Amino acid sequence: MNAPISERYSRQTLFYGLGKTGQARLADSHVALFGCGALGAMHAEMLARAGVGRIRLIDRDFIEASNLHRQIMYDESDVASRLPKAVAAAERIARINSEVKAEPIVKDINYANVEELIRDADVVLDGADNFEVRYLLNDAAVKLGKPWVYGAAVSAHGLQMTIRPGVTPCLRCVFPDPPPPGTSPTCDTSGVILPIIAAISAYQVTETLKLLTGQEDKLHGALLQFDVWQNSFTRLKLRERTPDCPACQQGKFEFLTGHTVIFRDILTIVQHIRQASGSGTLQLPNNFDAWAGENIRFVWRIR
Numbered sequence: 001m002n003a004p005i006s007e008r009y010s011r012q013t014l015f016y017g018l019g020k021t022g023q024a025r026l027a028d029s030h031v032a033l034f035g036c037g038a039l040g041a042m043h044a045e046m047l048a049r050a051g052v053g054r055i056r057l058i059d060r061d062f063i064e065a066s067n068l069h070r071q072i073m074y075d076e077s078d079v080a081s082r083l084p085k086a087v088a089a090a091e092r093i094a095r096i097n098s099e100v101k102a103e104p105i106v107k108d109i110n111y112a113n114v115e116e117l118i119r120d121a122d123v124v125l126d127g128a129d130n131f132e133v134r135y136l137l138n139d140a141a142v143k144l145g146k147p148w149v150y151g152a153a154v155s156a157h158g159l160q161m162t163i164r165p166g167v168t169p170c171l172r173c174v175f176p177d178p179p180p181p182g183t184s185p186t187c188d189t190s191g192v193i194l195p196i197i198a199a200i201s202a203y204q205v206t207e208t209l210k211l212l213t214g215q216e217d218k219l220h221g222a223l224l225q226f227d228v229w230q231n232s233f234t235r236l237k238l239r240e241r242t243p244d245c246p247a248c249q250q251g252k253f254e255f256l257t258g259h260t261v262i263f264r265d266i267l268t269i270v271q272h273i274r275q276a277s278g279s280g281t282l283q284l285p286n287n288f289d290a291w292a293g294e295n296i297r298f299v300w301r302i303r
């Protein structure tokens with residue numbers, strides 16, 4: 001709370017929602033950011049300019065040319081250098097705002113490390129591009145009582161909600177299970193445009209600033225959905241937590257058990273067997289994919 005307020009924030013501290021007190025709280029804050037791709041890079045840029053004191057940047061990927069149209073922290077020199085996104089993002093943050101401590105972590109996020117990655121953070125911010133990470137984040141954040149800010153975007157469509165464990169519905173209250181693999185559009189299958197990234201990130205970062213400055217009463221309290229191409233916007237008010245939610249009501253953190261990894265491995269093995277069985281004797285049911293999709297929980301529990 002006693003961090004110096006530099007001239008660089010003069011227009012931000014004039015904003016009624018922050019002031020010098022809010023600015024000082026941002027300087028003392030720590031955000032764990034998962035993913036440094038399109039959403040994550042936009043979040044990181046805004047958090048650094050806003051003066052959030054410490055940003056942990058977690059991403060395992062390297063920068064590619066196909067990232068540049070939407071991942072605003074990176075440029076052609078980063079592609080040529082083949083830098084990890086987390087490292088390149090940290091270097092850019094150092095150039096934007098030397099008062100911010102950026103901590104790059106080039107690592108695969110999994111059930112064994114996710115809790116350690118968020119334990120000392122004030123807010124967990126989602127910049128991931130897959131369901132596996134988001135369900136890990138939900139379990140870990142609910143278990144440790146950390147607020148987390150969900151956001152997703154593909155094509156021109158996006159979703160955003162903010163989760164406060166024990167107060168608001170969690171991700172599993174709203175979406176009890178992840179969709180079966182391969183059934184949801186991704187940026188690799190449907191593409192994406194930068195404006196929807198900017199729109200979703202704007203909501204996520206604003207919600208994060210409210211949380212970091214203790215203004216929970218200003219959170220929007222809804223599942224926001226919008227499409228910047230189709231001109232649609234819906235605001236689904238979130239009310240009660242789901243009474244039988246395994247995560248926030250029953251304290252069963254199924255995604256922290258490692259069984260999701262078993263599930264993924266089983267599917268991989270089955271796919272190999274299926275490919276090999278073209279000339280062999282093994283036959284799988286024709287409807288195996290549908291069956292697997294309906295029985296995800298069962299498959300998790302095989303071990």
Ligand SMILES: [Zn+2]
Nearest residue numbers: 170173245248
């Ligand atoms: Zn829940």
